[in-house]
Amino acid sequence: MTSMPAQAGAADAEALLARAAELRHELGATFRDDLVEAIYHDAAKITGRAVTVRGKRTWDWDQRLDRLITSPVLGLPLMLLLLAIVFWLTISGANYPSRMLASGLFWVEGAGSRLFESIGAPWWLTGLVWHGVYRCLAWVVSVMLPPMAIFFPLFTILEDLGYLPRVAFNLDRLFKKAGAHGKQVLTMSMGFGCNAAGVIACRTIDSPRERLIAILTNNFVPCNGRWPTIILLATVFVGAAAPPTAASAVAAGSVVMVVLIGFLITLLVSAILSRTVLKGEPSAFTLELPPYRRPSFLRIIYTSMIDRTLFVLWRAIIFAAPAGAVIWLLANTHAGGSSIAQHCVEALDPLGRAIGLDGVILLAYVIAIPANEIVVPTILMLYLGQSMMTKEFETAQDWRDLFVGAHGWTLLTAVNLILFSLLHNPCSTTIYTMWKETKSAKWTTLGALMPLALAFAVTFLVAQVWRLLV
Numbered sequence: 001m002t003s004m005p006a007q008a009g010a011a012d013a014e015a016l017l018a019r020a021a022e023l024r025h026e027l028g029a030t031f032r033d034d035l036v037e038a039i040y041h042d043a044a045k046i047t048g049r050a051v052t053v054r055g056k057r058t059w060d061w062d063q064r065l066d067r068l069i070t071s072p073v074l075g076l077p078l079m080l081l082l083l084a085i086v087f088w089l090t091i092s093g094a095n096y097p098s099r100m101l102a103s104g105l106f107w108v109e110g111a112g113s114r115l116f117e118s119i120g121a122p123w124w125l126t127g128l129v130w131h132g133v134y135r136c137l138a139w140v141v142s143v144m145l146p147p148m149a150i151f152f153p154l155f156t157i158l159e160d161l162g163y164l165p166r167v168a169f170n171l172d173r174l175f176k177k178a179g180a181h182g183k184q185v186l187t188m189s190m191g192f193g194c195n196a197a198g199v200i201a202c203r204t205i206d207s208p209r210e211r212l213i214a215i216l217t218n219n220f221v222p223c224n225g226r227w228p229t230i231i232l233l234a235t236v237f238v239g240a241a242a243p244p245t246a247a248s249a250v251a252a253g254s255v256v257m258v259v260l261i262g263f264l265i266t267l268l269v270s271a272i273l274s275r276t277v278l279k280g281e282p283s284a285f286t287l288e289l290p291p292y293r294r295p296s297f298l299r300i301i302y303t304s305m306i307d308r309t310l311f312v313l314w315r316a317i318i319f320a321a322p323a324g325a326v327i328w329l330l331a332n333t334h335a336g337g338s339s340i341a342q343h344c345v346e347a348l349d350p351l352g353r354a355i356g357l358d359g360v361i362l363l364a365y366v367i368a369i370p371a372n373e374i375v376v377p378t379i380l381m382l383y384l385g386q387s388m389m390t391k392e393f394e395t396a397q398d399w400r401d402l403f404v405g406a407h408g409w410t411l412l413t414a415v416n417l418i419l420f421s422l423l424h425n426p427c428s429t430t431i432y433t434m435w436k437e438t439k440s441a442k443w444t445t446l447g448a449l450m451p452l453a454l455a456f457a458v459t460f461l462v463a464q465v466w467r468l469l470v
Contacts, residue, residue, distance in 0.1 A: 094146035105138035131388040136324025152304035160295035179274025181210035191221030225372030237414040319370035356416035356463035423455035
């Protein structure tokens with residue numbers, strides 16, 4: 001039985017909470033900002049009374065830099081310029097190492113398959129192990145490792161310098177209007193390297209509701225697994241339509257446009273989530289800009305290579321190995337005179353045509369759920385009728401001959417493939433990471449299926465409008 005004093009205490013507490021809720025509405029939406037501003041105003045007054053400044057007071061160099069970086073006029077353009085430079089360094093710097101790594105790994109594949117043949121191993125075992133599982137792993141490692149080994153150190157340098165909090169400061173107002181947290185921009189930045197790493201970075205957001213919004217929308221940031229597809233299409237279709245002298249700049253500009261589209265969709269979906277299934281009062285975000293610091297070389301190496309690159313790569317390898325076996329089995333198991341892969345393509349083709357794509361592209365994305373890096377080589381394998389993933393072409397014209405000449409791709413196909421690559425479901429590594437972070441099958445399922453539904457809806461709408469107007 002509950003005692004009378006306990007009941008009275010509970011009633012008093014409820015009355016106090018009810019009165020606090022009433023007063024909260026009278027304070028206005030900006031009372032937290034006003035409170036922080038008052039605290040800093042009082043701190044400045046105390047400093048003025050206690051500290052004596054001799055000589056002429058001048059701005060320090062970091063204050064001068066902040067006036068430029070956090071400027072309402074120049075802050076966002078400078079951020080986009082720096083983002084473009086990081087992308088350019090990552091993309092251009094990763095090309096040559098990726099090719100070298102692929103050559104070495106594929107040489108090992110050839111040596112391994114010859115070894116199996118020399119000891120009399122069955123053809124299917126040689127194909128499954130070397131042309132299936134190993135070749136898939138070789139693609140994932142050669143495509144994924146070099147960009148991450150460049151992007152994550154660059155990202156960590158900006159983090160050490162103290163620039164990333166300035167980015168959060170510049171974009172906080174937009175995220176606040178969307179009902180999200182200003183720190184979400186930092187988790188999005190991590191997503192450019194890998195969405196799984198971006199999901200892990202959401203731990204820095206204290207509010208469970210806003211942390212969940214950031215986790216569910218991180219997929220709309222194109223990761224390095226999706227860069228090969230986006231860059232290829234930007235080069236073959238967008239860049240090829242420009243004069244040769246401006247082709248690379250136009251292609252790079254189109255890639256930045258894709259990033260901006262992903263950013264806008266992130267804000268839109270965050271706003272919808274914060275007003276529907278994740279309603280709640282936004283938490284206070286008081287950001288005190290840290291001083292600029294000299295980056296620590298050892299910390300950059302450890303954080304970028306051990307904590308981020310190798311951790312994410314290992315998870316991708318775990319999920320990519322079974323995908324390689326599935327790809328080989330689909331291409332080498334026949335029924336009714338055709339491979340199972342061909343039967344799947346024919347079944348998916350009507351749905352693919354409805355959204356401006358085809359069955360080959362949809363099957364490639366189904367197979368590539370473990371790792372987005374294998375989308376392009378899988379499309380190549382299916383188009384060329386090969387029994388294993390095929391090495392990519394060297395020139396843009398070779399790609400155009402295959403896509404446009406042999407398989408009837410149009411500009412609509414390229415546009416919708418870029419949109420589908422940007423919006424579709426996260427890879428299995430990211431889905432697993434979402435479950436690890438949320439411990440919820442409900443939110444993990446929503447995080448996996450919501451982007452896929454949005455990808456189909458957007459590409460279907462674009463295809464119908466395109467066909468009406470063109």
